[in-house]
Amino acid sequence: MKTWKRIKEIDGLYLHLNGKYYIRRNYPKRSYHSLRTEDFKEAKSRIKAFVDSHYGRSESWDNKTITFGDVAEKFVKEELGLLKIKPKTSKTILHSLKHLKGMKDIWTKPMIDIRCKVLRKKIDYLPKLSNGTKNYIAYSANKVIEYASDLEILKEGSFGKVKSFTLIPRRIDLPDDKQFVQLVNIIKNHKNKQRPIITLPVNWETKTKAELMVEMNASLATVKRRITEKKRGPKGTQPNLEAAFTFLFLSYTGMRLGEARRVQWQDVKDGHIVIKGTKTKSSHRILPLWSELKKLIKAIKDYRKPNKLDEFIIKRKRIDMALKKACEVLNLPCLRHHDLRHYFATKAIQSGVDVPTVSIWLGHSDGGALAMKVYTNLMDEHLISQSKKLCFGSKVKIQSTVSARN
Numbered sequence: 001m002k003t004w005k006r007i008k009e010i011d012g013l014y015l016h017l018n019g020k021y022y023i024r025r026n027y028p029k030r031s032y033h034s035l036r037t038e039d040f041k042e043a044k045s046r047i048k049a050f051v052d053s054h055y056g057r058s059e060s061w062d063n064k065t066i067t068f069g070d071v072a073e074k075f076v077k078e079e080l081g082l083l084k085i086k087p088k089t090s091k092t093i094l095h096s097l098k099h100l101k102g103m104k105d106i107w108t109k110p111m112i113d114i115r116c117k118v119l120r121k122k123i124d125y126l127p128k129l130s131n132g133t134k135n136y137i138a139y140s141a142n143k144v145i146e147y148a149s150d151l152e153i154l155k156e157g158s159f160g161k162v163k164s165f166t167l168i169p170r171r172i173d174l175p176d177d178k179q180f181v182q183l184v185n186i187i188k189n190h191k192n193k194q195r196p197i198i199t200l201p202v203n204w205e206t207k208t209k210a211e212l213m214v215e216m217n218a219s220l221a222t223v224k225r226r227i228t229e230k231k232r233g234p235k236g237t238q239p240n241l242e243a244a245f246t247f248l249f250l251s252y253t254g255m256r257l258g259e260a261r262r263v264q265w266q267d268v269k270d271g272h273i274v275i276k277g278t279k280t281k282s283s284h285r286i287l288p289l290w291s292e293l294k295k296l297i298k299a300i301k302d303y304r305k306p307n308k309l310d311e312f313i314i315k316r317k318r319i320d321m322a323l324k325k326a327c328e329v330l331n332l333p334c335l336r337h338h339d340l341r342h343y344f345a346t347k348a349i350q351s352g353v354d355v356p357t358v359s360i361w362l363g364h365s366d367g368g369a370l371a372m373k374v375y376t377n378l379m380d381e382h383l384i385s386q387s388k389k390l391c392f393g394s395k396v397k398i399q400s401t402v403s404a405r406n
Helices: 040-052 066-080 087-102 116-126 133-151 177-188 209-232 241-253 292-305 320-329 339-350 355-362 369-374 382-385 402-405
Strands: 005-006 013-016 021-025 031-034 270-275 285-288
Touching: 005 270, 013 040, 021 040, 066 087, 066 133, 087 133, 087 339, 087 382, 116 133, 177 320, 241 320, 241 339, 285 355
Parallel strands: none
Antiparallel strands: 005 013, 013 021, 021 031, 270 285
């Protein structure tokens, strides 16, 4: 017989082997508190008193109707700007709180009645969201809960945290060598659709209506001409080499897009590239210039002819649209710019580079654990060829049971 029997009717209520009822707390560590009764009805009333005393509002708060939404809005106005986090993280928290605001039963619920386990289930039920996005929402909810403790709405140490969700690595179908060349050629000929911009004339406040109409009509005529050129294609259109350069540079270096955009010509020296990492200290690293990368750098230099050493090598901010179009033409699964980092890691390991070295090139500090878990989508042919290298030295003769009996 088990020592503890969970009572499903009430969350957190357990019946001990000795016949008495207990309530279980999971934060700051798992512990059981006796309700000092063997009667179920009495336990139900005592558990309510226990929750009010341990999870309730501080005595300094008279209003017992402050909701989760009230605390979240106060957190955004007063606390979010003071946190030592990146601006991108602040935007993520704001976006995640919009998902929580959509949960009316959570947003309008009193803060003292919020339960982390229930909140996690609500987040898990959100449709069409990856576990990574759900983790951002859980992180934002925990920030609101921490802020509620700071405001003494909740007693410090009495409230738990919303547990994170397990991340499942996305399966990526990487292109083979032939498809890779085809992708480069299609991206090179891809035309970007840029929205024409209409600007107001200079000193428009001091001009008459007739003068403004003349200048605006001229501006509209320019916009129409640009739209027509976009449809027909102007004569002597140059191939989209900048997008192709970005695609090849990410594929040959395994950099993150933010890292690649920060590389300057002065960072290329003595047969290597100095990479200024964007995530951790280990992401600051040196990448050797191997043969194909050298050819690419030379091609960019001959095409661009930079005058200053502080100019950036990569000028395109993103290539996702060109890459998506190329994949659609070749009938391949859609690739993103970060998938080229997977491509680099996979090709490096297939070429015989050991995993710790690949991990250093990628900017990881775990010795290759993350690289093997996430960044290697090794092809079946490579796995089969590698299995042929297995050798156990000693050759053991195994006889069948029939021959052994004979």
